[in-house]
Amino acid sequence: xxxxxxTDLTKSYGQQKALDNLSVTIEENKITGLVGxxxxxxxxxxxxxxxxxxxxxxxxxxxxxxxxxxxxxSANTMFVDxxxxxxxxxxxxEILEQAxxxxxxxxxxxxxxxxxxxxxxxxxxxxxxxxxxKSTFNMIVGLCSRCRLTIFDEPTTGMDTxxxxxxxxxxxxxxxxxxxxxxxxxxxxxxxxxVLEDVLLVESGQKFLHMPIEDLKEYAIALxxxxxxxxxxxRDREVLHTKTAGNNTYAVVTNDFEQHELEQINxxxxxxxxxxxxxxxxxxxxxxxxxxxxxFDKA
Amino acid sequence: xxxTKPSLAQTVLKQFWFKLKSLAGMISSLIMLQxxxxxxxxxxxxxxxxxxxxxxxxxISYYSADLVVVFTMLWGFISAITMKTKAxxxxxxxxxxxxxxxxxxxxxxxLAASVIGGVTAILSGYLLKVxxxxxxxxxPIIHTGLTDSLVELLSGMLAASLFIFMFAGAGYLVxxxxxxxxxxxxxxxxxxxxxxxxxxxxxxxxxxxxxxxFYFNEASLWLLSVKTLVTAGxxxxxxxxxSQRLEVKT
Amino acid sequence: xxxxSLLLIIGLLVxxxxxxxxxxxxxNSYVKTVQWAFGIYIAVLLLSVPxxxxxxxxxxxxxxxxxxxxxxxSLLKLADNGxxxxxxxxxxxxxxxxxxxxxxxQLTMSEVNGSHARLPIYVEHVSNQQDMIEAAYYQTPFIVxxxxxxxxxxxxxxxxxxxxxxxxxxxxxxxxxxxxxxxxEFPIAQLTGERGMENVYTNxxxxxxxxxxxxxxxxxxxxxxxxxxxxxx
Numbered sequence: 001x002x003x004x005x006x007t008d009l010t011k012s013y014g015q016q017k018a019l020d021n022l023s024v025t026i027e028e029n030k031i032t033g034l035v036g037x038x039x040x041x042x043x044x045x046x047x048x049x050x051x052x053x054x055x056x057x058x059x060x061x062x063x064x065x066x067x068x069x070x071x072x073x074s075a076n077t078m079f080v081d082x083x084x085x086x087x088x089x090x091x092x093x094e095i096l097e098q099a100x101x102x103x104x105x106x107x108x109x110x111x112x113x114x115x116x117x118x119x120x121x122x123x124x125x126x127x128x129x130x131x132x133x134k135s136t137f138n139m140i141v142g143l144c145s146r147c148r149l150t151i152f153d154e155p156t157t158g159m160d161t162x163x164x165x166x167x168x169x170x171x172x173x174x175x176x177x178x179x180x181x182x183x184x185x186x187x188x189x190x191x192x193x194x195v196l197e198d199v200l201l202v203e204s205g206q207k208f209l210h211m212p213i214e215d216l217k218e219y220a221i222a223l224x225x226x227x228x229x230x231x232x233x234x235r236d237r238e239v240l241h242t243k244t245a246g247n248n249t250y251a252v253v254t255n256d257f258e259q260h261e262l263e264q265i266n267x268x269x270x271x272x273x274x275x276x277x278x279x280x281x282x283x284x285x286x287x288x289x290x291x292x293x294x295x296f297d298k299a
Numbered sequence: 300x301x302x303t304k305p306s307l308a309q310t311v312l313k314q315f316w317f318k319l320k321s322l323a324g325m326i327s328s329l330i331m332l333q334x335x336x337x338x339x340x341x342x343x344x345x346x347x348x349x350x351x352x353x354x355x356x357x358x359i360s361y362y363s364a365d366l367v368v369v370f371t372m373l374w375g376f377i378s379a380i381t382m383k384t385k386a387x388x389x390x391x392x393x394x395x396x397x398x399x400x401x402x403x404x405x406x407x408x409x410l411a412a413s414v415i416g417g418v419t420a421i422l423s424g425y426l427l428k429v430x431x432x433x434x435x436x437x438x439p440i441i442h443t444g445l446t447d448s449l450v451e452l453l454s455g456m457l458a459a460s461l462f463i464f465m466f467a468g469a470g471y472l473v474x475x476x477x478x479x480x481x482x483x484x485x486x487x488x489x490x491x492x493x494x495x496x497x498x499x500x501x502x503x504x505x506x507x508x509x510x511x512x513f514y515f516n517e518a519s520l521w522l523l524s525v526k527t528l529v530t531a532g533x534x535x536x537x538x539x540x541x542s543q544r545l546e547v548k549t
Numbered sequence: 550x551x552x553x554s555l556l557l558i559i560g561l562l563v564x565x566x567x568x569x570x571x572x573x574x575x576x577n578s579y580v581k582t583v584q585w586a587f588g589i590y591i592a593v594l595l596l597s598v599p600x601x602x603x604x605x606x607x608x609x610x611x612x613x614x615x616x617x618x619x620x621x622x623s624l625l626k627l628a629d630n631g632x633x634x635x636x637x638x639x640x641x642x643x644x645x646x647x648x649x650x651x652x653x654x655q656l657t658m659s660e661v662n663g664s665h666a667r668l669p670i671y672v673e674h675v676s677n678q679q680d681m682i683e684a685a686y687y688q689t690p691f692i693v694x695x696x697x698x699x700x701x702x703x704x705x706x707x708x709x710x711x712x713x714x715x716x717x718x719x720x721x722x723x724x725x726x727x728x729x730x731x732x733x734e735f736p737i738a739q740l741t742g743e744r745g746m747e748n749v750y751t752n753x754x755x756x757x758x759x760x761x762x763x764x765x766x767x768x769x770x771x772x773x774x775x776x777x778x779x780x781x782x
Contacts, residue, residue, distance in 0.1 A: 052548045053549075071305050074305075075304075076302055076303055086390070086393060087390045089323045089580060090580065098317050099394065101316070103395070105303070121576060123577055323579060324583075327583050354721060355691065355723065356726070357726050357750065358725075363731060363733065363734055364734050419591070421736070424731075424734055432604055439728075439730060439731065440728065441601065442602075442606055443731045444731030444732045444733045447741075455740060456736075459736040462736065515739060517739065520740055
């Protein structure tokens with residue numbers, strides 16, 4: 001069953017296209033990571049899925065319905081980002097109470113326990129919280145609503161490392177106990193990859209790739225060694241990234257080597273290492289020719 | 300977890316109770332404005348008469364809570380505009396909503412608030428009488444300006460509530476227009492004032508007076524209800540229509 | 550001008566209002582604070598209703614709005630019709646009887662507020678009166694907004710100097726009346742139709758009626774208004 005289905009989804013602002021004929025299908029009850037550069041169109045996609053924004057052309061279906069202005073989609077979708085502006089008149093406790101009235105699956109017990117764990121005070125006002133605390137509170141609301149589709153857009157903004165770790169653990173635990181479809185958009189791919197099942201990489205408003213994280217981990221391999229040796233194995237292959245320092249070259253290539261080829265590389269004294277999904281996504285979507293070093297070197 | 304199947308009616312109801320709390324600031328400002336209105340109402344409007352033959356020099360000072368009612372109508376107008384500003388209108392979208400339910404629950408709240416405003420504004424007349432009686436040197440004739448029956452009093456409260464609701468409807472439309480395009484923030488007051496001035500000149504000053512008389516000279520409660528509710532209904536329906544396609548959280 | 554105490558109280562109220570306006574930054578529920586404040590406000594408003602009805606109507610005023618006629622007959626007309634002692638008897642405030650021996654009497658009227666009063670004097674020569682002047686002062690009621698305020702108006706006095714043959718008339722001085730009243734708020738008045746400002750007060754008519762002997766002659770300055778009964782002036 002697909003919880004989300006987009007067909008040629010386009011969102012344009014004047015001449016600019018934030019989303020450009022994006023087609024993707026997301027199955028239910030999976031944790032999907034939405035990855036991409038700044039301005040790739042991640043937030044645009046998520047806000048359209050949540051029903052906040054309209055499409056310019058194409059089709060999008062959430063729970064088999066058009067999400068814009070749809071009560072059903074709203075009731076079963078939770079959108080968590082750093083702009084969750086809760087009413088300023090309510091205390092944190094009152095916000096949790098209201099959330100409980102709106103969401104049928106709301107778990108008040110869990111909410112209260114998380115609330116205490118992260119040291120919130122019931123009488124506090126949301127507007128006086130620090131950025132990290134706000135994100136933490138948003139996370140509590142997001143998790144405890146147990147909506148069938150829960151969307152997190154950069155949920156860890158401002159959180160310190162310890163809290164971020166707690167967030168991922170809490171997310172995972174609750175997801176395992178109460179399965180739902182989760183989409184997380186984050187810059188910290190390497191952090192979040194522990195909880196991901198699928199990865200959707202978006203670039204320039206288009207779907208770049210969409211695959212399980214296991215596949216992504218094996219997508220490429222990094223070769224590190226003497227330049228001429230490395231270059232031998234580069235030929236005919238898609239090179240995603242190279243860095244040369246003196247006589248040494250570090251190259252990332254797609255991993256479609258046969259087993260015997262890998263042994264040969266090993267014997268040649270070239271270091272082989274896996275490429276983290278985070279780095280891989282960066283290399284894949286590298287827009288500029290060359291890297292940041294070139295900016296300084298050319299000067 | 301099971302899928303939730305929400306109904307519009309239930310959602311509107313939940314939002315209404317939600318707003319009774321989240322819009323508590325409006326009630327707070329109502330009390331403030333009415334107290335300020337009462338303060339101003341302590342200054343009376345006076346009429347002077349001199350008798351023929353120089354036998355008497357009569358000065359009558361009239362007190363009434365009219366100013367409180369006017370302030371409350373202003374409060375209704377401004378509160379409705381505020382409801383449509385970014386800070387408040389997006390409160391709904393954190394939870395379960397669609398645009399129609401958001402507007403309907405807003406309207407339900409404005410209706411309730413208008414009734415509260417109308418009742419308190421008329422009641423404040425009694426508080427005014429007590430304050431003036433206790434605090435002023437020249438004791439007023441206390442049992443003047445009272446209603447003859449409970450029905451009269453309730454009718455007055457209903458009329459006041461209707462006026463406030465009508466002004467709230469106007470404010471809601473203005474707020475929605477601004478949401479449509481920021482330019483309306485200054486276009487609207489310019490257009491309204493310009494329209495008033497122009498029509499005043501064309502109709503030789505009659506248009507404004509006639510509009511005022513249409514509402515404020517209507518002696519039949521039934522007709523007045525129809526007039527104000529239809530006006531408010533048109534304003535609100537227009538607002539709903541405009542906001543149906545607007546994006547949020549931009 | 551409001552008394553100082555009132556200004557002080559108002560100042561305190563404004564100060565308290567600003568101070569105790571529920572602020573959202575405290576660690577208490579803003580919503581509950583507002584609910585409290587609103588509850589108190591409503592209670593105060595509701596309480597003031599019975600208080601208003603229970604407050605005594607001071608200053609000895611009584612309103613007889615239903616029965617008070619808004620028009621009273623013109624005293625001058627009554628006098629002309631010879632009807633004043635009968636129909637006008639109700640309006641009679643005071644009477645005097647003065648023995649007079651002179652055939653000529655000088656009428657004087659003292660000034661009111663530095664100008665001559667416009668109190669009309671109606672004179673009737675009667676045959677059956679010898680050496681006596683009967684005077685009667687008539688005044689129609691002074692009704693303001695349904696309240697009878699006639700007793701607040703000043704009264705007329707007459708002094709007679711026998712030797713000098715003068716009849717001195719002291720008209721009532723100008724009375725300053727300050728009233729405070731309440732008007733219905735416009736949403737109510739709109740429906741009950743109470744707002745009209747017609748007939749705020751009925752003007753009070755005054756007349757001094759003199760019955761003098763047939764052959765008595767009255768002298769007076771031009772500024773005194775004198776009417777004669779049944780005689781062409």
